[in-house]
Amino acid sequence: MQERVIEVPNSVLIGEIKKAIRAGHTATLRVKGFSMRLFLESQRDIVKLAPVRPEAVKVRDVVLAEIAKDHYVLHRVIRRDGARLTLMGDGNIRGTEQCLDTDVVGIATEFYRKGRTKPDRVDSLKWRLYSSVWLALKPMRRIILGVYRRVFV
């Protein structure tokens, strides 16, 4: 069978993902874009999203959220002020997004990296350690991401 990559606009795909998550399912999707480097690579990795109650979203979670009408990002929550969330991609040097906790479509629970069938779960030591180290290295992101781009991509 011929394999073909269909580029589906986010607004359509995420509409379907939203439907699935609202129905209580989890949804797996392929990552698009580089804003969650180093951990997640565009087109290579798959993320599993699960339903989440708005009030349960917390700092460090990776969420799929609607930051403007039909504009979605899969980024990390870096700040919470009441219902207002500030998001930032792990692979972004600056630039944050704001949304409400009710704009969160789903929360990342597992990452299938490099074609592996065994996922890295967000409650694993590996992910928690990565998160701590990566967030602590935020002032050096530009340099690390630059080296990564030159050496590994």
Next chain:
Amino acid sequence: MKIKKGFELRDVCGEKVVIATGIENVDFSKMISLNESAAYLWQAVEGKEFDARLLADLLLQEYEVDDATALADAEKTIESWRECGIAE
């Protein structure tokens, strides 16, 4: 032969695609695109037992093709569905 449980035909962006909608997880990372005639066949036999003969008859009802072509296409369709793991 039957379409496996847990697969659903949906319209995504004007494309007819089959998505794995398990009890728990819906897999959007692998979507199988069907052309118009395959989507028609899928809808006609969803939830039913079928074989190449039945698919060929369905094609004959809908399209102006001769019996041999319809049967060959039906067999090809079954083969590719089996290969994708969406029918058994």
